[in-house]
Amino acid sequence: MTFFIAFTLGLLLSIVLLWFDFRKEQAGVKERLEKITAMMSHTAGHALVTGNRSLAQGITDGLVEVGIVKKVSLVNDKNEILAISEARSTEAGYPIRFLEDMYTGQTSFRFPLIYGKNWHYAGYAEIYPNIRSISEDFAAHAGTVIISTFIVTAVLSLLYAVSFHLTLVRQIQKIAEKLAGADPSNQSIYSINISERHAKDELGVLTESLNILFARYHDNLLKVSRTEELKAAKEAADAANRAKSEFLANISHEIRTPMNIILGFAEILGRDIREPEHASLLSSIRDSGETLMKLINDLLDLSKIESGKIDINPTPLNIGSVVDETVKIFSETAGQKGLKLILNTGGCSGQILFDGIRLRQILFNLVGNAVKFTESGFIRLSCREEKTGDRLCSVIITVEDSGMGIDESQLETIFENFAQQQGQDHARYGGTGLGLAITKKLTEAMNGTIAVSSTKGSGSLFTVKFRDVRICDAPLQKTAAKGTVTFEPALILVADDSPQNRFLIRLMLKDHPFTFIEAENGRDAYVKAAAHLPDAVLLDMKMPGTDGYAAAKLFKSDQTTAHIPLIAVSADVLSDRVEEAFASGCSAYVKKPIISSELTDALKVFLKHSEENRAEEEAPQPSANITEEQRKIIRSELYDRWQMISRRFVISDMENFAALALSLAERENIKELKNWAEKLAKDAKEFDIDSLTGTIDNFTGFI
Numbered sequence: 001m002t003f004f005i006a007f008t009l010g011l012l013l014s015i016v017l018l019w020f021d022f023r024k025e026q027a028g029v030k031e032r033l034e035k036i037t038a039m040m041s042h043t044a045g046h047a048l049v050t051g052n053r054s055l056a057q058g059i060t061d062g063l064v065e066v067g068i069v070k071k072v073s074l075v076n077d078k079n080e081i082l083a084i085s086e087a088r089s090t091e092a093g094y095p096i097r098f099l100e101d102m103y104t105g106q107t108s109f110r111f112p113l114i115y116g117k118n119w120h121y122a123g124y125a126e127i128y129p130n131i132r133s134i135s136e137d138f139a140a141h142a143g144t145v146i147i148s149t150f151i152v153t154a155v156l157s158l159l160y161a162v163s164f165h166l167t168l169v170r171q172i173q174k175i176a177e178k179l180a181g182a183d184p185s186n187q188s189i190y191s192i193n194i195s196e197r198h199a200k201d202e203l204g205v206l207t208e209s210l211n212i213l214f215a216r217y218h219d220n221l222l223k224v225s226r227t228e229e230l231k232a233a234k235e236a237a238d239a240a241n242r243a244k245s246e247f248l249a250n251i252s253h254e255i256r257t258p259m260n261i262i263l264g265f266a267e268i269l270g271r272d273i274r275e276p277e278h279a280s281l282l283s284s285i286r287d288s289g290e291t292l293m294k295l296i297n298d299l300l301d302l303s304k305i306e307s308g309k310i311d312i313n314p315t316p317l318n319i320g321s322v323v324d325e326t327v328k329i330f331s332e333t334a335g336q337k338g339l340k341l342i343l344n345t346g347g348c349s350g351q352i353l354f355d356g357i358r359l360r361q362i363l364f365n366l367v368g369n370a371v372k373f374t375e376s377g378f379i380r381l382s383c384r385e386e387k388t389g390d391r392l393c394s395v396i397i398t399v400e401d402s403g404m405g406i407d408e409s410q411l412e413t414i415f416e417n418f419a420q421q422q423g424q425d426h427a428r429y430g431g432t433g434l435g436l437a438i439t440k441k442l443t444e445a446m447n448g449t450i451a452v453s454s455t456k457g458s459g460s461l462f463t464v465k466f467r468d469v470r471i472c473d474a475p476l477q478k479t480a481a482k483g484t485v486t487f488e489p490a491l492i493l494v495a496d497d498s499p500q501n502r503f504l505i506r507l508m509l510k511d512h513p514f515t516f517i518e519a520e521n522g523r524d525a526y527v528k529a530a531a532h533l534p535d536a537v538l539l540d541m542k543m544p545g546t547d548g549y550a551a552a553k554l555f556k557s558d559q560t561t562a563h564i565p566l567i568a569v570s571a572d573v574l575s576d577r578v579e580e581a582f583a584s585g586c587s588a589y590v591k592k593p594i595i596s597s598e599l600t601d602a603l604k605v606f607l608k609h610s611e612e613n614r615a616e617e618e619a620p621q622p623s624a625n626i627t628e629e630q631r632k633i634i635r636s637e638l639y640d641r642w643q644m645i646s647r648r649f650v651i652s653d654m655e656n657f658a659a660l661a662l663s664l665a666e667r668e669n670i671k672e673l674k675n676w677a678e679k680l681a682k683d684a685k686e687f688d689i690d691s692l693t694g695t696i697d698n699f700t701g702f703i
Helices: 002-050 053-064 094-102 131-164 167-178 202-273 276-306 319-336 356-372 435-445 499-506 522-532 548-557 575-584 596-606 628-648 650-669 672-686 689-702
Strands: 069-076 081-086 108-113 120-129 315-318 340-347 353-355 378-389 391-402 448-455 460-470 480-488 490-495 514-519 538-541 566-570 588-591 610-613
Touching: 002 053, 002 081, 002 108, 002 120, 002 202, 053 069, 053 081, 069 610, 081 566, 167 435, 202 276, 202 499, 315 319, 315 356, 319 340, 319 356, 319 378, 353 391, 353 460, 356 378, 356 391, 356 435, 356 460, 356 596, 356 610, 378 460, 435 448, 480 596, 480 672, 490 522, 499 596, 499 610, 514 522, 522 538, 538 548, 548 566, 548 575, 575 588, 588 596, 596 650, 628 650, 628 689, 650 672, 672 689
Parallel strands: 340 378, 490 514, 490 538, 538 566, 566 588
Antiparallel strands: 069 081, 069 120, 108 120, 315 353, 378 391, 391 460, 448 460, 480 610
C-alpha cells in the first residue's frame, strides 16, 4: 500500500513537471525560430530585394534541415512567394501523434525582414515549426522520467518499510516533546542532548543530524537577511540605471528637436547667403550646434556602451589608411600650433575585418587630446600588426606627444566618466571628460585594451591593442555615388507637433514637385491620410496625445491606409526606439537633426523618381557647357576661397565651401557645379580623404 501511494504521488508529480517542460518547450519554439531568422535575415533580405529566387530557395532548403523547422517560405514586399521548402514527414507511433494533438501553440510564425542601411522592409519569412521533432524528444524524456520514478519509489518504499519496524518511534517522540517545550528565540533550540545509551545508535545519528540542521537553519537565517539586503540594493541600482537611461533618452529628444531646427535652417540659409560676414556668422551657428550635438552623442554613446547596446559592425578595412586620414584631418590644427605630426604606418599594410567608424572615433579622441594638450614639440601616431594565428593578428596603435603630461596619481582615473586632470584650465581646454571614458569602453567592446604612461611635463604615451583581429583578403569595394534625383509629383503628409519642424521639411524638399499636407498629432495624421491617401507619410514619433508609434498602428490596422509607407522622423536614436518604430509599422527611419540627403534617400525607396548615377571614384568633371560668363562668376565668388581651403585642407572648411558652391550653382543654374559641390560635401562628411583630394583639385576645370 505504501509503495502504491508513493508511486502514484511520484508519478503525478512527474506528469505535472513534464507538462510544464512541454509547455516551456512549446513557448521556446518562437524564440529559437527568431534566432534562426536573425542569422539569415541579411542574406534573405538581399534575396527578396534583388528577386534572386535561387538564393531564396537555397535559404529555405537549408532551414528545413534544422530539426524544428517543418515548412518555410520567403515572401517579398509585394506578397510574392520567392521560395518555399517543406521537410519530409515520416509515420509516427500513437504517443507521438498524441503529443502532436496536444500542441496548442501557433502553427506558423511570420518574421519581417529588414534590409539596407535605411532599414527598409524587404518582406517576411513564414515558418511552420516541426512539432514532430519536439514531440519525439519529449516522449523519450517522459519515458525516462517515469521509469526513474518507479525505481526510486521502489527503493525508498523498501527502506521505509525496514525502518518503520525499528524501535525509534518512542525515542523520536521524546525528542519531539523536548522541542515542543523549547523557546525558538533561545539559542538552546540549536542543540539537543540525549542519553549516552543512545549516543551511537540510530537515535544518536538522528539527533546529530537535527543539531546540524538547526545550525544550518541559523546560518541560513543570516544568509537570507544578507540576500534580501543585496536584492534590495540591486533593485535600487537597476532602478537608478533605468532612470538614467530614460533621462538620457528624454534629454536627447529634447535637445535634438530644437537642434534639428537650428542646423536645418542653417543648412538652408547657407545655400542663399553670399556675403562673407553673414556666411561667417552662419558658420559659427552651425559649428556651435554641431559641438552641442557631439556632446549629446557622447552621452548617448556612453549610455549605450554601459547598457551593452553599442553596435560593432566589422567591415574590410585598411587600418593604415584610417590612421593616415586622422593625421590629415588634424594637420592644419597642429600646424597652427607649430607641432610636428609624425606618422608611422609601415607595420599596418594589410587589410583586416574591423569597425572603421569606431576606430576613427577612438583615434579622433586620442589624437585630438594630444593636439589640445601639446603646446610645442611633436605628436607621433604609429600602428603595427603582429600575427597571432591562422588569419588572425593583433593590432597595436600608439599615440605619443611631448605635451603637458599627466600626474602619476591620476593615471588610474583619467578613463573614468567626466574625469579631468586636477588643476586643468577648463576655460582654456574645455571638454566634458567623456572622451577617454568612451575610448576605453569602445576599445574593450572590440576585444582591446588601452594603457597610458606619462610623466608630468614630459608628454604622454597611449597604447591601444586589439586582439584576435581577423585578416581579410576580400578587396575593398567603393560604393556608387548618388546622382541627381528627379521625383515625380507626389502628395506627402508631414506629421509633427512643431510648426518649425514641418516648415523645415517643406524647405528641404522645396526643389521637388511635392504637395504637402500637415498634421499636428498622430490622430490628426491618420484622419487626414484616410481622407487624402498621400504617397508617403513623414511621421514624428514623439507627439502629444496620439504619438507616432500609436499612429503607425492605426495606419496599419486600417485597410484604407495600410499600404501608405510610413517614414519615422525622430530625435530618439536609441536602438530600442528604432526597433519599436519598425515594430509599429514604419518602413524607414530618419534621425533628427535631419540631413536633407538622408531624407531624400528615404523618400526614394517609396516614390517614383529617376536618378543620374555616376561612379564613386570619378569626381564630377566640369563640362564645356559652362559659359564664359558663368566661369567669370565662379572665379569671382569662389576662386579665392578655394585657394585657401585647398592649402589648409580642413574638413569643416570643405563642408562650408561645398555649401557656398551649391548655393551659387542653384542661383546661376549651373548643373555641373551643383554635382561637384554635392560630391565635395559627401566626401567631407565621410572623411574620404583620397576622394576628397581628387574632388577639390578638380575645381580648376571650372575656372
